[in-house]
Amino acid sequence: MARIERILFIASKQSDYLEDIAFTGLSDALGRENIIPLRAMRKHYIPTHHYPKAIACRRNLSDYFSDLLAGKKMLSRAVYDCVIIGSTKRDAFEAYDSMAQKISKNAKVVYIDGGDESEVGGDASRLGFAELYGRAFSKRAPDVIFKREYLKNKNYPANVYPLPLSYGGPLVDGAGGVKKYDVVFWAVDNIPVRAKVLDFCEGKWDCAENGTSRGQIFKKYNRKGIKYLKELAASKVCYNFRGGGWDTLRYWEIPAVGSLMVSGKPGIVIPDDFEHGKHAVFCKDDLSDLEGLTNYYLKRDKEREGIAAEGKKHLLKYHLPRHRAEYILEIIGKSA
Template sequence: MKILFIGSSKYDYLQDILFSGLYKILGSENLKTVNFHKNYFLPLKDYPKNLGFNKKSILTFQPFGLNLQEFSAVVVGSSKPDTFRTFKKLLPKIPPHCKIIYVDGGDEPEIGGDLKRLNVAHLYPNKTERPFDHIFKREYLLNKDYNQNVHPLPFGFNFDRLNKNERLNFKYDVSFWAVESDPIRSKALKMIENEFDCSKNGTKLTQNFSDYNRKGNFYLEELNRCKITLNFRGGGWDTLRYWEVPAMGRFMISQKPGILIPNDFKEGQHIIHPKKDLSDLVEICNYYLENENEREKIAKSAEEHTKKYHSDIVRAQYLIDIITK
């Protein structure tokens, strides 16, 4: 199939992961873009703003001579305003045989909710315009009913961003480097900031992203050095950390996500979930610090599971399989 990918010029994690996977599967012959995605085409940004970068992907850029009749599908890759402005210009020209796919990677649980949050809800197709054939939703809530054409699509991981031969020595016991974008993060930090080595490794309250001293590839290296990493929801249930830690073969204790994740990590086999009130959080950390073999067995299993089910390539193939049924 041949796909036209319309995305934001700014980074968007789900959009970037999906573009990377589609490029690896389809190549520049069957994947085209109309926007100049400098972060995809040029090695300008550090992790995680480089999740969509692939060498030679600039060959997907087709600003002139676009023939929409050639395409099987148009993918609207994000909920960013510039993505939708480009899409709305092309919408009247999209032929009936060409499916229109919307990838909603925003934090808001409503379909297109981020457009409303950004005060551009008018950009979403109205009742007189052609509807989306399929919608892929990152924050696909477990307690919400969706139409049959809405499918769960969480973040994944682009394994090109890791040094595959690097296995760093442990330096930290328990870490949770995060801004307090949800009350449960504040609760967890209050419980552990004076436990283990948290106060020494920077696991503390009132952090600001702009003040992080762990950024880019160094952030991934530091995560790699943690025996235990905690994960709790932020603006959305889905977080990059939920995929980064197991992708590196490291051990994660995480709040159970309130979204549908196909082939999610299994409790006790790939991941450990604390109680909802976190009353056993410190106890669980102590247990897995003391039981290294059990901890590392779970971490290794999570790494294998992530490679099999949650890479950028798997995310792209999942989308392709659904829209070609």
């Protein structure tokens, strides 16, 4: 198995959760000096946003110019084992398109597709740069592809592997274990299942009082960053249901803060996923058992908190950025 030691990483200026998780994890796994951005991005050095858009900001501002020079040197001298295209974003593909034919033949090319679409590169069409996407890969196709929305019931090429999100935020203790909310689901209702869940929650438990209702607007959330995580930690039962894609940050945040996750069953492949009744609770697709499950665990504090604790242990063992990085490096190393 070939060992990957130095990576040239093509990042987007925009926040992309899977790209940011991968960049952070690989920097920890290989050392920041061995994963160099092709173009040093502000998001890696200056904390201009709160969690979760600050996931990638793990480098010091003093590293900016040294990384800038290192990226140019790494490209010109081809002193890298691997080039990673971090996301399905236009600026990342513009950068790749401009240098694809210059990449060392001995280096692996890896593409991380963290978009919402189930087709590989589907976000390139959705976002309007399908021609650029096709042209770039006609110059040098990727050896390995990692896909966030890797559907369970869909066949993918042999070089495509599942890569879900993980928890890249700080570990919080909530309110010292005090649970002040019963049932929470703070989400935008722009997806049918979310609208259905929020309609179902109307008039039940303490949902109206805690803001679990229709008409929420993401930009106007009053729970953001660390405050949001602490509020999740102060909740007995936290719902998770898919957004634009199956994978959501909430799926990882709820176990991370030590609360019970009641979720729809993911339609994507998640290696080392949470188990029903052991790490989390999964309801039926038609939501017919959602009320019963919720009432059951609200009445059984010890059982509920036990599952939540096991969910957190499982997450800390398998679902942090460093675990995604180890998996990425293992797959790349095994590829022919």
